[in-house]
Every structure is written in structure tokens, then in C-alpha cells.
Amino acid sequence: MEGLLIHAILRDLKPRLPVQTLGWVFPDEGTAALLLEGIGNLVLRYRPPNPILTLEPGELEGEPKTPFQRMLATRAKGRLREVQQVKLDRVVRLFFEGEHGFVDTPPTRLIFELTGRNANLILTDPEDRILGLDRNVTRQVNRFRELRPGLPYTPPPPYQKLDPRTANQADLRVLLGQRLAQAAQKNLDGIGKELAQELARRAGLTPETLLSEPHLPTLYKALQSLVAQPGERAALSKDLREAWEQEQIEALRKPLREALLKRKKTLEARLEDYHKALARLDEAAKLRAWGDLLLAYSQQVQPHLSEAVLIDFQGQEVKIPLEPSLSPAQNAEKYYSRAKRLEANALRGGELEPKTQEQLAKLAAELEAIEKAGRAELMQRLERTRQDRSSEVGLRFQSPSGFTVWVGRSSKENEFLTRTAHSQDLWFHVQGIPGSHVILRTAGQNAPLPDLLFAAQLAAFYSKAKGDKNVPVDYTSKKNVWRPRKAAAGQVLYTGAKTLFVDADLPEGVSEA
Incomplete structure (x- = not known):
């Protein structure tokens, strides 16, 4: 709020x-x-x-x-x-x-x-x-502001922002050159994301409008209106509504475009590596020829030399760098190994280059389609992307009643699975011991006790308590789980939990992934 x-x-x-x-x-x-x-x-x-x-x-x-x-x-x-x-x-x-x-x-x-x-x-x-x-805040959560019974209350840290109740039009000059919504949230006290958008509505602008001097009178008037009645919502004119819609469509398009451009950059870098590998085939031939000469003249090459000057099979003088600590045969083997590696890279590059070119062509078509897509299609693409990402992360199991169970394998997976779960899904974690975040995907449906015990056993097994008996596992709705500010990935707080005691073994019929 x-x-x-x-x-x-x-x-x-x-x-x-x-x-x-x-x-x-x-x-x-x-x-x-x-x-x-x-x-x-x-x-x-x-x-x-x-x-x-x-x-x-x-x-x-x-x-x-x-x-x-x-x-x-x-x-x-x-x-x-x-x-x-x-x-x-x-x-x-x-x-x-x-x-x-x-x-x-x-x-x-x-x-x-x-x-x-x-x-x-x-x-x-x-x-x-x-x-x-309601909730204790320990030093492990916030080392600057501990909150628990018996301690003096420490307020949140002070900050400096412009007070919209007393600001005049000249004071708003600090917002110039910035995008409206971002500038309002950053510089105006008491205004967050929603009120910044409402301020834009009342000023007849869009949240992405780059503020300039002519905008100040209408912006100041809109700010006074917002202070007087922040709960009312202004109607949008047709032109402004269209501008807002375009900005919202662009906001949907941006993450899709960025993901494809990132993928394109990766494929282009790979393609460049393949071209370089093919170009070094001549170098591989030279290295193999040096190895042949060193073996052919091994008896004539003095030990501990840094360079050998030999006559190749076409009668040309060739200077071959040597590793002084190695024998001629060992130097030759070294050149054969390098040549073999270059040839393997060139062979792999020749095989993968057409596939990579094909992938780049598909990416170019996708980028073009995204630039032409409307709101509905962009939202569908974003949802598919989210589902594809979530399906690649963590372990997947099925509970006795058929619910899907997610198990994180790392702190990043724990953070991602918990963040993307439905608010009414059930979240499990061993009490007070490092371990996996486990999500029972109920979406608010009642889960029978066997399903709860199934998920609790997975949480216990994929934790530091693995193999122990009578392990306490807390569970609560995902909506009661949150990551504190500045906490590392996978570190969360939760409320409203109940506790199950289970053995930290895999549920019956489940094999270790």
C-alpha cells in the first residue's frame, strides 16, 4: 500500500x-x-x-x-x-x-x-x-535492524524525497529529463507504481513520457489532484488510451525480444567459432608436417634445443619451435595432438555450421513475428516461455493423488520454483536445516494426507537431514512465503506453517533422481 x-x-x-x-x-x-x-x-x-x-x-x-x-x-x-x-x-x-x-x-x-x-x-x-x-526479525535476516520482544524499536532508515503535499511547480523540475512513472516513484514521497501510473493518467500523459518543461503545469495540477483524492481513477482519452496500450504492448514485447536477441548473440558467437575452426585447418596441416619432420630427423636433433632447423620433403628449410625439456619424439607427439584437436574442431564446426545457420534463420523469423504481434499473442508467448522455463527447472514427481511435486536442486532453483508457484500451492521445507524447497502443486485444492506426507518426505530426503528419522517438515501456502529484501537466492521467511514428522527417506515407489 x-x-x-x-x-x-x-x-x-x-x-x-x-x-x-x-x-x-x-x-x-x-x-x-x-x-x-x-x-x-x-x-x-x-x-x-x-x-x-x-x-x-x-x-x-x-x-x-x-x-x-x-x-x-x-x-x-x-x-x-x-x-x-x-x-x-x-x-x-x-x-x-x-x-x-x-x-x-x-x-x-x-x-x-x-x-x-x-x-x-x-x-x-x-x-x-x-x-x-507478528514476525521477529533476527540479525541473520537484517543485521542493521533487529526486531524482537525486549529490544527498543528501530524505525526503517530515513530517506529524502519531495513531499507532494507541499511541493510547488518549480520543485518538480527535479523530474525533468526522466520518464514520468520512474521519476515519480524515485523522487516523490508516498508514490509507488500504481499512483505513479495514476499521476500519468491525470496529467494526460503516459508512464513512459520523457518529461520536459512544457509538461510541468499539467503535471503539477495532476499531482495536486492526486494528493487531494488519491483513490479516484481518472478516465483516459482515446489518444491517451491508445498510447498507453502501445506502451503496454511494448512492455510485453521487450522481454521476448531480449531473450531472442540474447540467443541470437550466442549463436552468432558459436558460428564465428566454427568459421575460425575451419580456417585453422591449414595450421593443423602445418603442425602435422612438423611432427613428421621431427620423427624423420629425430636422431639429428640435439637435445634441449628451443628450435630445430630442418629440410622438409620438398627440399625447403623449415624452422620448428621446440620445448627444450622434451625429446624430438615428444615434441612431435605434442604437434600431432594439437593438429588432431584443430582437425576435430574443424570437423565439428563443419557439421554444426548449417544447423546454426538454420537456427539463426528461425530466430530472425521469430523476431519479426514478435514485432508484428498484438497483445493477446504476446501474452500467450510469455506464458509459454514461463511454462517452458519452469519445466526445465528442478525435479518432478507425482503425488499419490496425481498432484505434481516440484523439488529444487540448488538455491537458484529453490528461488525460481517458489517464486513461480501458484499462491495457493503448498510449500514444504525441513525445519531449521538447509534443504530443497518443495512445492505441492494443488492450486488451492485440498490435498489428502498421503500427498502431504509424500511431499514432506521429499523435502526431508533432499536436505541435510537425509537418512534421519522423525524429521520435522514445515508446510504452508506459497502466499505465506517471501524472500526478505537483500536476502540471497533461496533464503525465505514464512508464516502460518504446520509441521509433519517424517523419515528422511524417498517415498515408497520413488527412485532417486
Whole structure:
């Protein structure tokens, strides 16, 4: 959720503060809703990767489902006195006054970090010491910002961006010479990808428009409109809609074109190598002739020479470089080996050159087709490419009920398989031990216990626990798995996991790949 949208929600709420709270409800493990007297529900959906803060009417229900939710229900009480947003950052602070009663509840602060994959909900005391939080952040995950109970809360690092609420038209000159959407995200506080595109709509431009001085008045007016009502969406004129469509088509075409050009460059390099190999056939003949001369005159060549001067079979004087530490016969064998290698390369080049030329011709036709393709065809090509890539990565098995199971064999494969899995697929990993990421491809369908045990055994077998007994394997929906910022490939965090205990052997009837 982008900072300017958060600001708009808090802007509507602040004039009505302080307000009495009527308790918490928890619709699911990743959602907390605070009932505000006379206002409605302040809903905090805090599980990554898409956290949301909203004010919603109606009645919500749900008891606490996690230890942190139980703490939140008992510690964050009393009037909601204040809400804060530093700059237009995606961090919101809620200040609770506490309650007096048979057992007093002291004041607390709730910090909601709506920071994508690093989203978190943190309860602190008035001195900002952490009482509890949804997800601990250890030094192994972030060595600059550790978050766990008992530590002082450390906010995200500060940054410098232009505040769109106070910026004037002259301030926007910093965007000149850049593409609109990219420049807005980079320089304007509280504006991310979606709002940058909305800014382009309201300015009557496209996200890829290269900004110049004449654009500033309309851009400034659009920015003021966005600050006032970030949630509204502007309609596109016919010309602008066509321009947007062309940019979107080009965005689809670009990765396909780049992949083909990369392949073309590789094939052209191979073709050049084949031509060089064919051109060195004369060199191979010369090296073989040197070997013949060295064997023919081996008795006349003195040892430890760096060069031999001999008369070839046509009566011409020939100078042959020698390795002083080798005998004439050994030098000859060395030249025969080099000649044989050059001849083999030339033979291979002669065989592969026509095939490579054919592949290049097909690539040229594909490139031409891509340049002419419309949106639907480009999307189909991208989907086929994605499926082709995924089919080449990792091991493949079939569960007892017929679900496909993916197993990564390296950190890069683990990262790719997890990233490309369906959000409702099930993700498996041995608890606390390095090993493969395993994906049970259910796409949200209920998986019987034998399928769960099958995938868990694969996760245990393809890990450092291989051969052990009673190994704990965690599993959860893929949507609950995310890669922390700056983490290495294959390193993830996850929530909402259940645990199965299995022997780290291959499932019955499965052979090791």
C-alpha cells in the first residue's frame, strides 16, 4: 500500500480523534480490526506481501488466532488518542491511552509497517520498547535492524524525497529529463507504481513520457489532484488510451525480444567459432608436417634445443619451435595432438555450421513475428516461455493423488520454483536445516494426507537431514512465503506453517533422481 493512500485514510480519521475503542476482532491470522465508536472498523491486514490499512463499515467477527493477536487484544486498549505517519512513509503509529479498572492496562503504541514483503505489526510500550510483534526479525535476516520482544524499536532508515503535499511547480523540475512513472516513484514521497501510473493518467500523459518543461503545469495540477483524492481513477482519452496500450504492448514485447536477441548473440558467437575452426585447418596441416619432420630427423636433433632447423620433403628449410625439456619424439607427439584437436574442431564446426545457420534463420523469423504481434499473442508467448522455463527447472514427481511435486536442486532453483508457484500451492521445507524447497502443486485444492506426507518426505530426503528419522517438515501456502529484501537466492521467511514428522527417506515407489 502506497504512502499517499495511507495519508488519505489517516487524514479522514484524525479529526475524529481521540475516539473510544470497543475492542479487537480477528477475521484471520493476518488481519486485525479495531472497532472505533461511531466510526467503524480500522482494519489492519498485516501479512506480507500486500498489507492494507482501511476504514470499513459493518460488523466483523473473529477471536484471536495467534499468540500475538491475543496480546494485542489484551494490551492495546483504551481511547485511540493519536495516529501518526512519518512523512509519507508506509509506517503508521497508533497511540492507545490504556484503561483503568480492576487491573489497569497501561498505555501502548501499535506500529504498523506496510512495507510489502517486510510488513509487520509491532506492539510497544510508551518508550518504544517492543512488547510483541507478528514476525521477529533476527540479525541473520537484517543485521542493521533487529526486531524482537525486549529490544527498543528501530524505525526503517530515513530517506529524502519531495513531499507532494507541499511541493510547488518549480520543485518538480527535479523530474525533468526522466520518464514520468520512474521519476515519480524515485523522487516523490508516498508514490509507488500504481499512483505513479495514476499521476500519468491525470496529467494526460503516459508512464513512459520523457518529461520536459512544457509538461510541468499539467503535471503539477495532476499531482495536486492526486494528493487531494488519491483513490479516484481518472478516465483516459482515446489518444491517451491508445498510447498507453502501445506502451503496454511494448512492455510485453521487450522481454521476448531480449531473450531472442540474447540467443541470437550466442549463436552468432558459436558460428564465428566454427568459421575460425575451419580456417585453422591449414595450421593443423602445418603442425602435422612438423611432427613428421621431427620423427624423420629425430636422431639429428640435439637435445634441449628451443628450435630445430630442418629440410622438409620438398627440399625447403623449415624452422620448428621446440620445448627444450622434451625429446624430438615428444615434441612431435605434442604437434600431432594439437593438429588432431584443430582437425576435430574443424570437423565439428563443419557439421554444426548449417544447423546454426538454420537456427539463426528461425530466430530472425521469430523476431519479426514478435514485432508484428498484438497483445493477446504476446501474452500467450510469455506464458509459454514461463511454462517452458519452469519445466526445465528442478525435479518432478507425482503425488499419490496425481498432484505434481516440484523439488529444487540448488538455491537458484529453490528461488525460481517458489517464486513461480501458484499462491495457493503448498510449500514444504525441513525445519531449521538447509534443504530443497518443495512445492505441492494443488492450486488451492485440498490435498489428502498421503500427498502431504509424500511431499514432506521429499523435502526431508533432499536436505541435510537425509537418512534421519522423525524429521520435522514445515508446510504452508506459497502466499505465506517471501524472500526478505537483500536476502540471497533461496533464503525465505514464512508464516502460518504446520509441521509433519517424517523419515528422511524417498517415498515408497520413488527412485532417486
